[in-house]
Amino acid sequence: MPDVRDSFRNVAVNYTRSTFHTASARLQEVLDLARPQKGDLVLDVATGTGNTAFALAPFVRRVIGVDLTREMLNEARRIAAERSIVNTDWVIGDAASLPFQDDTFDIYTVRAAPHHFADVDRFLFEAFRVLKPDRDAVFIDCAPPVPARDVLHEVEVRRDPSHVMSLTVEEWVRKLGRSGFEVEAAEARELDWNYEEWMHNQAVAPDLAAELAELIESAEGEAKVQLHPVRRDGKLWHAYWHCLIRAHKPG
Numbered sequence: 001m002p003d004v005r006d007s008f009r010n011v012a013v014n015y016t017r018s019t020f021h022t023a024s025a026r027l028q029e030v031l032d033l034a035r036p037q038k039g040d041l042v043l044d045v046a047t048g049t050g051n052t053a054f055a056l057a058p059f060v061r062r063v064i065g066v067d068l069t070r071e072m073l074n075e076a077r078r079i080a081a082e083r084s085i086v087n088t089d090w091v092i093g094d095a096a097s098l099p100f101q102d103d104t105f106d107i108y109t110v111r112a113a114p115h116h117f118a119d120v121d122r123f124l125f126e127a128f129r130v131l132k133p134d135r136d137a138v139f140i141d142c143a144p145p146v147p148a149r150d151v152l153h154e155v156e157v158r159r160d161p162s163h164v165m166s167l168t169v170e171e172w173v174r175k176l177g178r179s180g181f182e183v184e185a186a187e188a189r190e191l192d193w194n195y196e197e198w199m200h201n202q203a204v205a206p207d208l209a210a211e212l213a214e215l216i217e218s219a220e221g222e223a224k225v226q227l228h229p230v231r232r233d234g235k236l237w238h239a240y241w242h243c244l245i246r247a248h249k250p251g
């Protein structure tokens, strides 16, 4: 089993600049789902360089960002200092074994990370455990429809060996229900995806990036329709999906 820290420790700075991770439209999605309130204590799991935590921080009491990779948290800490953000804390920890007591947080968020988690049921158990009753959690992660996923899975694993699996929205909803959550909103949002930047974020070698582009461009049938790869000025763009989920812990 690859160590996820090996995938992120040398590329941390890329995640402070990535269009997907930092775009205001993407961060607005988090705010729309989380509906933060002034007094809230927020846990942002697999916070990376803190993009999601920073989006929430102005609207809440405090945000704690948890991540396994120290170098990612170092970037978050640097940015917080640069921007004089004083209501964030950064903690090394595992989504599957959170170092917090039961019923602690008003909001739980996780974005662009569960596809790395080996045990999704365990991570959901922990999300449910640390969230206060009658409060909400936000789950955003890559979530392609099945035919596209069948093609993207190999691309994902060869791009970043710590990728485990992207769930579809339907799979998310089933798992959340089994974990005790009531799903309030769940949709898949499609983006026009900049393949080159995606590869750059993980510093993929040019030869491998070309090989993986070929996998996407040679997709057939339903997967090809879904991915609709296209070259613009020689650069590959294709469809990519995320689930946008708000789930409630009953009171």
Ligand SMILES: C[S@@+](CC[C@H](N)C(=O)[O-])C[C@H]1O[C@@H](n2cnc3c(N)ncnc32)[C@H](O)[C@@H]1O
Pocket (backbone or CB within 6 Å): 004, 005, 008, 015, 021, 045, 046, 047, 048, 049, 050, 051, 052, 066, 067, 068, 069, 072, 093, 094, 095, 096, 110, 111, 112, 113, 116, 117
């Ligand atoms: C793409 S980055 C996260 C991006 C960030 N959530 C954002 O919104 O910009 C993925 C992060 O997941 C972290 N990660 C992966 N598995 C983890 C786990 N089991 N527990 C905590 N963090 C984990 C990695 O260290 C990495 O920093």
